Structures are given as C-alpha cells and as structure tokens.
Amino acid sequence: MADDLTIQTGGKERGIVINDDWPGYSLELFNYPKHYSGDLECVYIPHGVIMDRTERLARNIMGDLGDHDIVVLCVLKAGYQFCADLVERIKALSRNSDHTLPMSVNFIRLKSYVNDQSTEDLHIVGAEDLSFLTGKNVLIVEAIVDTGKTMKTLLKHVEAFRPKMIKVAGLLVKRVPNSSGCLPDYVGFEIPNRFVVGYALDYNEYFRDLNVSFSLFKTDFNFSDVLHWVIIHRPDWLMGCLEHNPLTQMNSHWSIIIRSHSDFIMWAKSSIPPEKADIPEFCFKQLLQKRGIIIIFTISECYFDLKVWKYHHKKTGIYF
Ligand SMILES: O=P(O)(O)OC[C@H]1O[C@H](OP(=O)(O)OP(=O)(O)O)[C@H](O)[C@@H]1O
Numbered sequence: 566m567a568d569d570l571t572i573q574t575g576g577k578e579r580g581i582v583i584n585d586d587w588p589g590y591s592l593e594l595f596n597y598p599k600h601y602s603g604d605l606e607c608v609y610i611p612h613g614v615i616m617d618r619t620e621r622l623a624r625n626i627m628g629d630l631g632d633h634d635i636v637v638l639c640v641l642k643a644g645y646q647f648c649a650d651l652v653e654r655i656k657a658l659s660r661n662s663d664h665t666l667p668m669s670v671n672f673i674r675l676k677s678y679v680n681d682q683s684t685e686d687l688h689i690v691g692a693e694d695l696s697f698l699t700g701k702n703v704l705i706v707e708a709i710v711d712t713g714k715t716m717k718t719l720l721k722h723v724e725a726f727r728p729k730m731i732k733v734a735g736l737l738v739k740r741v742p743n744s745s746g747c748l749p750d751y752v753g754f755e756i757p758n759r760f761v762v763g764y765a766l767d768y769n770e771y772f773r774d775l776n777v778s779f780s781l782f783k784t785d786f787n788f789s790d791v792l793h794w795v796i797i798h799r800p801d802w803l804m805g806c807l808e809h810n811p812l813t814q815m816n817s818h819w820s821i822i823i824r825s826h827s828d829f830i831m832w833a834k835s836s837i838p839p840e841k842a843d844i845p846e847f848c849f850k851q852l853l854q855k856r857g858i859i860i861i862f863t864i865s866e867c868y869f870d871l872k873v874w875k876y877h878h879k880k881t882g883i884y885f
C-alpha cells in the first residue's frame with residue numbers, strides 16, 4: 566500500500582467504480598428505520614450488492630492466500646460489519662473447496678472523524694501491542710479508505726511488529742483530491758467524494774444501525790431556519806463555536822457565515838447591525854456580548870448538531 570512499506574503494490578483493482586453522477590436509488594424503494602426519516606438522501610449501494618461483491622472479494626482473497634494461516638485485523642468501529650460478512654464468506658469457501666484458510670480474528674480501534682471531517686487527532690484504542698502479528702500473514706479489514714490517513718497510520722503501526730505479509734481489504738475507497746495514495750489490495754467499491762452512512766458507517770455514532778447500505782447523508786435544508794433554530798435553542802453551543810474559532814479574534818464586527826463543506830457560502834451576513842439582521846433580538850444580545858464575531862458552520866456540523874439535539878430531546882417533546 567504505502568510506498569515506504571514492504572507491501573505488494575502491483576495490479577490493484579479499483580473494484581466496482583461508482584461514477585460522480587450516480588444518483589442512487591430512491592429511498593421509497595427500500596425499508597429503513599423510521600427514526601432516520603428525513604435524514605437520508607438516497608440508497609447509494611444496496612445491501613445485496615455489497616453482499617455479492619463481498620463474496621467475490623472472499624474468493625479473490627482465498628485465491629491469493631489460500632493454505633496460508635492468516636490473522637484478520639478488523640478496524641473498528643466501522644469495519645465490524647464488513648469484517649463479519651467477509652470472514653463468513655471466506656469460511657463458507659473454505660468449507661466448500663480444496664483450499665483452506667485457517668483464520669484468527671483480532672480487533673483494533675482507530676478514531677479520527679468528528680462529524681464528517683477527518684481530524685489530525687488519530688487515536689489507536691486498544692490492541693496497541695500487536696506483537697502477536699510478528700511473522701504472521703495479516704489481513705487488515707477496513708470499511709472505508711477516504712483521505713487514507715487512518716490506513717497509513719495503521720500500516721506503520723502494524724509494520725513495526727514485523728508481520729510476514731500484510732494485505733488490506735477495504736470495502737469502499739473514496740475518490741478524493743488529496744488521497745494519501747494508500748490503496749487496499751482488495752477493494753469493494755470506488756465511490757465519489759460524498760459522505761456515506763450505514764452498514765456500520767456512522768455520523769457521530771448515528772446510522773450504524775442502518776441496514777439499507779451506504780446512504781447519503783442529507784444536507785438540503787433551509788439555512789435561515791437552521792440558523793434561527795440554533796440561535797434560539799443552542800446559544801451555548803454557538804458561543805462554544807465562537808470560543809474555539811481563531812477567526813473570532815480578528816474583526817470588530819460580527820458576521821455569520823454558513824457554508825457547505827465544499828466551501829460554497831450559502832448564507833452570509835456581515836457587519837450588519839443586529840436590528841437589521843432578521844434574527845431574534847435575544848440572540849443578538851448573546852452575540853453582541855462578544856464583539857468581533859465570525860461564526861463559521863459547515864452544513865453538516867450545523868445540521869447534525871440539530872439532529873443530535875432533536876434526538877436528545879425526543880423524550881422531552883422538543884422537536885425541530
Ligand atoms: O481514510 P480516512 O480519511 O482516514 O478515513 C477512514 C476512517 O474513517 C472512519 O473511522 P472513524 O475515525 O470515523 O472511526 P469509526 O470507525 O469508529 O467510525 C473509517 O472507519 C476509517 O477507519
């Protein structure tokens with residue numbers, strides 16, 4: 566995978582390539598949990614297609630590694646579903662062919678995403694000591710390779726324990742501009758640069774329980790409504806954003822900018838006196854306590870926070 570690692574790099578397949586203009590399937594055609602209604606855009610890759618592709622990956626892995634012992638290293642949390650399904654299919658092939666692939670399964674947890682953003686803060690949680698991998702054939706099983714940072718870090722970590730061989734199976738690989746260049750040896754699907762959820766892939770821990778696989782997280786909503794709602798119901802959170810935003814120190818005026826993560830500014834007001842800004846007065850009292858405000862929300866940060874809030878308050882009957 567990475568150039569500096571002793572892993573075979575040649576002849577890698579891109580898997581099933583999903584083009585940028587793929588609209589997905591209408592949600593109306595599938596069953597999905599009621600608690601996610603309104604949150605999803607479409608079904609991007611149906612569960613059955615993932616299962617069929619996984620079966621083929623299992624066959625490719627058996628073909629390459631059959632008769633070697635392997636240690637499967639499942640990357641949690643998102644990798645658990647793919648790993649379970651892949652191992653199940655390798656076991657089935659093992660039962661029904663002349664090749665056999667003795668396997669042990671281990672788990673490692675890496676965490677770097679907050680909302681839909683990769684952070685520099687990558688933690689390896691548990692199984693820091695991987696000395697049981699020394700001299701072994703290792704199959705790393707990962708749900709998604711996006712920026713590739715997780716995989717690069719993990720490979721370095723695993724390499725340090727001197728396994729005999731490392732192969733990587735990744736169900737999804739995203740086409741991203743600044744990819745680390747780490748490509749799995751076995752790829753299920755190459756997908757556009759969109760945020761997908763379901764089949765154990767989460768958004769701040771939501772949607773792991775979504776079985777209609779890989780749906781797109783919905784981001785089309787009315788920004789003014791969202792902003793009003795946040796200001797009214799979450800002034801504390803808003804202030805938190807300000808505290809942590811270095812830009813808040815820069816300007817003696819305030820401005821509120823809402824932008825999508827592709828940097829398209831959807832709604833912006835800058836240096837407007839509060840009484841002309843069409844935002845409830847009490848919010849401005851709070852905002853104006855802090856002079857020099859620039860608030861930058863990304864769509865999903867803002868939207869998801871509302872969702873969390875909505876779910877949080879379901880029991881108390883406050884709805885967005
Ligand atoms: O290629 P990258 O940009 O590094 O992203 C890929 C990683 O992101 C997700 O993990 P996350 O940090 O969200 O933790 P999780 O698996 O517990 O959801 C996913 O499971 C991958 O490990």
Ligand SMILES: Nc1nc2[nH]cnc2c(=O)[nH]1
Pocket residue numbers: 678709711712759760761762763766767768
């Ligand atoms: N749920 C989810 N987690 C990710 N981690 C990296 N990319 C993604 C993605 O598209 N969806």
